Amino acid sequence: MPLNRRCALLLAALPLAAIVLPAWAARAEEKEKEGAGPPKQVFVALGDFTVNLRDKEGQFGFVVVGITLDVAPQAANQIKEVTPRLKETLTRRLMALADRGALTPGETDTVALKASLADALQKVSADGIKDVLITRLLFG
Numbered sequence: 001m002p003l004n005r006r007c008a009l010l011l012a013a014l015p016l017a018a019i020v021l022p023a024w025a026a027r028a029e030e031k032e033k034e035g036a037g038p039p040k041q042v043f044v045a046l047g048d049f050t051v052n053l054r055d056k057e058g059q060f061g062f063v064v065v066g067i068t069l070d071v072a073p074q075a076a077n078q079i080k081e082v083t084p085r086l087k088e089t090l091t092r093r094l095m096a097l098a099d100r101g102a103l104t105p106g107e108t109d110t111v112a113l114k115a116s117l118a119d120a121l122q123k124v125s126a127d128g129i130k131d132v133l134i135t136r137l138l139f140g
Helices: 003-034 073-081 083-099 110-124
Strands: 042-054 060-071 129-139
Touching (some): 042 073, 042 083, 042 129, 060 073, 060 083, 060 110, 073 083
Antiparallel strands (some): 060 129
């Protein structure tokens, strides 16, 4: 294709681009304002907690509890800032549960465990925590 013909085609397409591009950009802005859908879930992994156990015969064992928090997106940074305090609170609660015998192999009520941990966390950081997820429960 000769150079003159290419230039003519390019010049003919410029007015069309000037009409189409602003409309396309406006539509993209509208979609962005509407949001892409429901807000994303934000999870904060607190890690695994290991607690020593002692049974009735005096034998020692342990339990590993993995905990992740389901938090509100706007509260994620605030939760991450107090993570050390949350971990300390959870460690203390797990140790208290172990002392009471609430963490025993085959007899641990995971619903009660979640409720107890959530209650402890609400005292430290009441805003933003939607749920406590137990991602690992391992006895040894």
